[in-house]
Amino acid sequence: MKEGTTITVVRDTDTAPTQSRNTQLVAAALASGGIFATENAFSDTVENLPTGPRRTCTWLMDGAEKIVFEPIEAAETITFEDFRKRYDSQEWCEANPNHPVSYMRAASEHHRRLVDKIKTLKPMLLIRKGKRIAIVPSGSDAASTATREEILASF
Numbered sequence: 001m002k003e004g005t006t007i008t009v010v011r012d013t014d015t016a017p018t019q020s021r022n023t024q025l026v027a028a029a030l031a032s033g034g035i036f037a038t039e040n041a042f043s044d045t046v047e048n049l050p051t052g053p054r055r056t057c058t059w060l061m062d063g064a065e066k067i068v069f070e071p072i073e074a075a076e077t078i079t080f081e082d083f084r085k086r087y088d089s090q091e092w093c094e095a096n097p098n099h100p101v102s103y104m105r106a107a108s109e110h111h112r113r114l115v116d117k118i119k120t121l122k123p124m125l126l127i128r129k130g131k132r133i134a135i136v137p138s139g140s141d142a143a144s145t146a147t148r149e150e151i152l153a154s155f
Helices: 021-031 080-088 088-097 098-121 141-152
Strands: 007-013 044-048 052-064 123-130 132-137
Touching: 007 021, 007 098, 021 052, 021 098, 080 088, 080 098, 132 141
Parallel strands: 044 123
Antiparallel strands: 007 052, 044 052, 123 132
16 A cells, blocks of 8 residues: 555445445446455455344445546447447457447446455454454364464453
């Protein structure tokens, strides 16, 4: 993260990140020129509360990054087949980067890539002790267990 970065937190609770509207929002922002605030801009945690587990999905976006939309030349009316041809054509979208069809395709592709990446990740465990918070691996494999025990030993 660069010094002076303005972080905008986008958070959703009790929704899997693959189903979260915020994941769609982040994908649309990325397709439009938005950027993450940091390399580790995503977290998915589960906290065991007396009322049951609470899952929280958090994205960190650069809130000061400007997103610029340039208008297309003129309004137009197209058929569904024309829409489909444009949407399916990477070449057409690259030649017309400011057209709404290009934005929709880019947002869809960013969303698919985010969801594909999220599916490879396990949620982390969020543990509170007074005002202190620890986020530790949730896996039962040896590496996750060792890391969790090491963190919790000093917690």
